[in-house]
Amino acid sequence: MVRLIDVYKEYDNGTKALKGVDLRIDDGEFVFLVGPSGSGKSTIIKLITAEIALTEGRLMVNGYNLNNISPRQVPYMRRTLGIIFQDFRLIEKKTVYENLSFAMRAVGASSREVKRRIPYVLKLVGLDQKEDRYPAQLSGGEQQRVAIARALVNNPSMIIADEPTGNLDPQRSLEIMILLEKINELGTTVLVVTHEKNLVNRFDKRVVAIENGRIISDGTGGYYNGEKI
Amino acid sequence: MARKFDAGYYFSEGFHSIFTHGFMSFAAVCMIVACLLIMGSFTLLAVNLDNMLGDMEQENELAVYIDDSYTEESARALEPALLQVPNVTEATFMTRTEALEKFRQDRGNVDILEDLPDDVFRDRYYVHIADIEQMAQTKANLEQVEGVGDVVAAVEIAEGFVLVRNVATGVALVLIGILLVVSLFIIANTIKLATFYRRDEIAIMKMCGATDGFIRWPFVVEGLVLGLTGSLVAFFLQWGLYQMVGSVIIQGNGLSLVTMIPYTAMVSTILPVFCAVGAVIGVGGSLVAIRKFLQV
Ligand SMILES: Nc1ncnc2c1ncn2[C@@H]1O[C@H](COP(=O)(O)OP(=O)(O)OP(=O)(O)O)[C@@H](O)[C@H]1O
Numbered sequence: 333m334v335r336l337i338d339v340y341k342e343y344d345n346g347t348k349a350l351k352g353v354d355l356r357i358d359d360g361e362f363v364f365l366v367g368p369s370g371s372g373k374s375t376i377i378k379l380i381t382a383e384i385a386l387t388e389g390r391l392m393v394n395g396y397n398l399n400n401i402s403p404r405q406v407p408y409m410r411r412t413l414g415i416i417f418q419d420f421r422l423i424e425k426k427t428v429y430e431n432l433s434f435a436m437r438a439v440g441a442s443s444r445e446v447k448r449r450i451p452y453v454l455k456l457v458g459l460d461q462k463e464d465r466y467p468a469q470l471s472g473g474e475q476q477r478v479a480i481a482r483a484l485v486n487n488p489s490m491i492i493a494d495e496p497t498g499n500l501d502p503q504r505s506l507e508i509m510i511l512l513e514k515i516n517e518l519g520t521t522v523l524v525v526t527h528e529k530n531l532v533n534r535f536d537k538r539v540v541a542i543e544n545g546r547i548i549s550d551g552t553g554g555y556y557n558g559e560k561i
Numbered sequence: 562m563a564r565k566f567d568a569g570y571y572f573s574e575g576f577h578s579i580f581t582h583g584f585m586s587f588a589a590v591c592m593i594v595a596c597l598l599i600m601g602s603f604t605l606l607a608v609n610l611d612n613m614l615g616d617m618e619q620e621n622e623l624a625v626y627i628d629d630s631y632t633e634e635s636a637r638a639l640e641p642a643l644l645q646v647p648n649v650t651e652a653t654f655m656t657r658t659e660a661l662e663k664f665r666q667d668r669g670n671v672d673i674l675e676d677l678p679d680d681v682f683r684d685r686y687y688v689h690i691a692d693i694e695q696m697a698q699t700k701a702n703l704e705q706v707e708g709v710g711d712v713v714a715a716v717e718i719a720e721g722f723v724l725v726r727n728v729a730t731g732v733a734l735v736l737i738g739i740l741l742v743v744s745l746f747i748i749a750n751t752i753k754l755a756t757f758y759r760r761d762e763i764a765i766m767k768m769c770g771a772t773d774g775f776i777r778w779p780f781v782v783e784g785l786v787l788g789l790t791g792s793l794v795a796f797f798l799q800w801g802l803y804q805m806v807g808s809v810i811i812q813g814n815g816l817s818l819v820t821m822i823p824y825t826a827m828v829s830t831i832l833p834v835f836c837a838v839g840a841v842i843g844v845g846g847s848l849v850a851i852r853k854f855l856q857v
Pocket residue numbers: 343344345347348349367368369370371372373374375376527
């Protein structure tokens with residue numbers, strides 16, 4: 333569960349990115365976070381992943397209180413999250429399989445656990461035939477699937493994706509969203525940042541709209557377009 | 562899940578990354594070798610200088626003349642009193658007759674000396690001391706001993722030796738200190754460059770929830786391996802260099818005024834010191850280098 337209470341974020345240069353955000357995402361939910369460029373979407377994601385600290389307000393992530401979390405606790409908090417980016421962030425010199433085992437080893441998994449878990453996750457994202465390929469030998473959509481597999485491999489309770497389809501064509505984007513929906517149905521909470529209106533409107537999901545650092549609408553179905561609340 | 566310390570993993574990661582980052586590893590090893598060679602050469606120079614000065618020091622002795630009024634017997638009895646004086650290690654007695662005899666021999670039995678009476682000479686001791694630096698003080702102390710007439714010592718020469726040695730040691734120490742700092746700095750930068758190439762990997766590990774300790778260990782192993790590799794290479798290169806310089810010096814001076822300590826006699830010191838310095842530079846360098854990248 334993620335909970336933001338009256339959160340403000342002012343960057344060092346004085347930019348006020350968030351101006352009093354209240355947001356609650358319960359376990360098992362699928363949430364789209366939408367809004368124009370510069371509205372503060374990535375800022376919310378970075379606060380949740382403890383990449384940056386908030387200026388004011390309260391923030392809870394999966395049982396960790398990020399207002400007073402110790403630096404030693406941060407890695408353990410992050411293990412409850414699977415993070416996906418627009419630019420995939422795969423290690424070019426490692427194969428698909430090695431990228432996943434690298435992520436598992438990073439949190440201390442044994443080689444037995446690695447051998448058991450990776451085939452399952454690769455099958456889930458539909459890449460079980462391509463485990464020995466290098467990222468450069470995959471299409472963009474396939475690379476993003478690897479990134480999703482990597483986010484899933486440590487069995488997080490929540491997947492956070494910041495514009496996961498930003499680099500993909502509409503068809504690949506749809507496939508990625510359908511995959512995320514499937515992962516959500518298997519029990520993982522999913523938070524997706526996007527500003528692709530058509531894509532959002534193809535799903536009947538909760539949509540949180542943010543503009544200029546404030547949440548302006550929060551409801552199920554359809555991208556907020558200025559008329560509908 | 563999440564075992565505390567997976568040494569096998571750290572070693573395989575550490576070794577693996579040495580090979581995947583071949584050029585940087587090569588550069589780091591070269592730097593360590595260069596630093597150790599420069600430091601080693603200066604140290605060996607200083608050690609050899611000190612050794613040569615030590616040789617000269619041994620030939621340095623004080624002549625302690627016994628008062629004329631003492632019989633040979635009572636002069637001999639003074640030995641324990643002389644040995645009591647601090648810094649004195651050895652006292653060799655010589656009678657006035659022996660002294661005359663030696664004097665004649667040294668001058669090649671020239672006729673004029675033929676009828677020199679032996680009471681021109683006095684009974685004397687030749688005294689060796691432990692610390693040449695305290696020669697002046699020891700001389701004064703010896704003169705205080707009952708029955709000692711006067712003491713002749715090359716205090717100025719001794720002080721000259723000491724000065725040369727102290728300056729040489731001081732210069733070497735300062736140079737080694739500077740080189741140590743410089744090499745640590747260079748290694749830190751070399752490894753920082755290597756970590757820079759891997760900042761994406763580190764960022765991904767952090768994103769997945771790896772602890773700082775976990776991220777650090779493979780780099781520590783890598784630094785250690787690079788440091789020790791550099792030490793070994795430097796050790797053998799230093800050996801070759803030393804032999805080479807040695808043979809040039811011996812060819813260049815047939816009288817062999819310059820004596821060199823054989824490398825093999827110093828191996829048990831050089832090898833551990835090289836390894837220790839290499840390990841410290843390697844591990845220290847990687848710790849310094851990755852500190853910055855852990856702050857995410
Ligand atoms: N590190 C930073 N330092 C200063 N200002 C920042 C920083 N990161 C973001 N900002 C500013 O904060 C505001 C919100 O940025 P944020 O990245 O959250 O936007 P976004 O909604 O993710 O936009 P986009 O859709 O373009 O990714 C913007 O005005 C941006 O310029």
